[in-house]
Amino acid sequence: MDKDANSKIQLPPGFRFHLSYEELIVHYLRNKVTSSPLPASFIAEIDLYNYNPWELPTLFGEDEWYFFTPRDRKYPNGVRPNRATTSGYWKPTGTDKPIFTSCGMKSITVKKALVFYKGRPPKGSKTD
Secondary structure, rough: OOOOOOOOOOOOOOOOOOOOOHHHHHHHHHHHHOOOOOOOOOEEEEOOHHOOOOHHHHOOOOOOOOOOOOOEOOOOOOOOOEEEEEOOEEEEEEEEEEEEOOOOEEEEEEEEEEEEEEEEOOEEEOOO
């Protein structure tokens, strides 16, 4: 079930998509990165940086959102991500939270919290 940014996925009544972070990483993100088949095609592909955050509920609804977005780099040979949009930018906040395997012994990635700022750095204004 592929989804473009202008249409909603129609799921059967009662369908729930509540995976653990480990399941999202191991079964979806890892497969996406390695071009392996996904268990199901319920996760949309969008370029997040083409949208303002207040436009996302019209694309995905009001609850949790899952989507793949390409990672752009600020500089061609650098590792810093480019999180700029047309009207602002996403800025990391807080500390990165490690995501552990279900046995809790090994960290498989980190979860990063982002806040949207309107305008251009360093004079952007934080949004809700």
